Amino acid sequence: MDGGSGLNIMYAKTLDEMGVDRTNLRRIRAPFHGIMPGRQAIPLGQIDLPVTFGDQSNYRTETLTFDVVGFPGTFLAILERPCYVKFMAVPNYTYLKLKMPGPRGVITSFRRAYECEVECCGHASAVVASEELATLREEVVEETPNAKKSSGSFESTEGSKEVLVDPSSSEGKKVHIGTALSSK
Template sequence: MVDPTVSPKWLTKVLMDGGSGLNIIYAKTLNEMGVDRTRLHPTRVPFHGIMPEKQAMPLRQIELPVTFGDQFNYRTKTLTFEVVGFPATFHAILGHPCYTKFIAIPNYTYLKLKIPGPGGVITVDTSFQRSYECEVECCGHATAIVASRELAAIKREVTEEASHTKKSSRSFEPTESSKEVLTDPDSFEGKTARIGTMLSSE
């Protein structure tokens, strides 16, 4: 649960990713939580691996208290989150910094996370059904993003091809250097023609 003073209903989908070097929270999540924007501070450090083949720039950073456990046995630590603006299916991603700070041990086979607490081991778990539903939602989200990018690329290619075809049909591009000469030196109309510079004077 992030920030015990805020209702946890917005944080029902938190991805625990020990391979991520960052803790990430989405701007939409902060909006729904009603977090005061004065708590955010600027950052200029880009990161990779969230958007395929591209670097992403976080909007801001924010420090939030994160609590694991229940009222009888819990631990709370303050974590730094990178705030990102692009859409996602999760509310937040807790990465390696979170694992390290809580000394958390994950077991991905049984979908459990073990954390030492003042009253014994804190166990965080979920159901396989819930995990499957999240996976399906993520796949659908990724497919939609890929489809939209492919459509944008196709539109861009068609536009560029049409522009190139239009330019080719309207313009004449000489294969060699040319110059303009008067068609009738004695005329006052000043009409000219373009001829190749490689031609002889005759």
């Protein structure tokens, strides 16, 4: 569930796992932006596929056009504004729910959207962490460790004082805080 774009995106891996032959793709060469930060993406092609929301008692199927991309993603597909228009659906991003009219009342879809959101957050964190690590490796110059200093030791600097973490506790755990900090 996104809503920020005019494209429905499907990953080639999803298409392959569905058993759909890639020869069914219509070739397009128009690039788009916003899927991979700072880069343009050129889809492998487009395909029209039926999409169903609901359950056996109340469901609706419409045919959607997907731009198929060859890079990996955490989702199976990304449904955008064209999907919402076709299904007359209303997304609620706070609750990750999608509501649309069905033949027997309102259809609400949310469970899989939540699972995908959780998975995507984990994937995004891993990507950001790996990129940050690569940047740090490039920027950091290895320093020779000081043999006099044991690893894990802490030396207080001027302008700090020791304060008990929990004055009512008998453990006596302390923390160093800066005395030159503003009240903010």
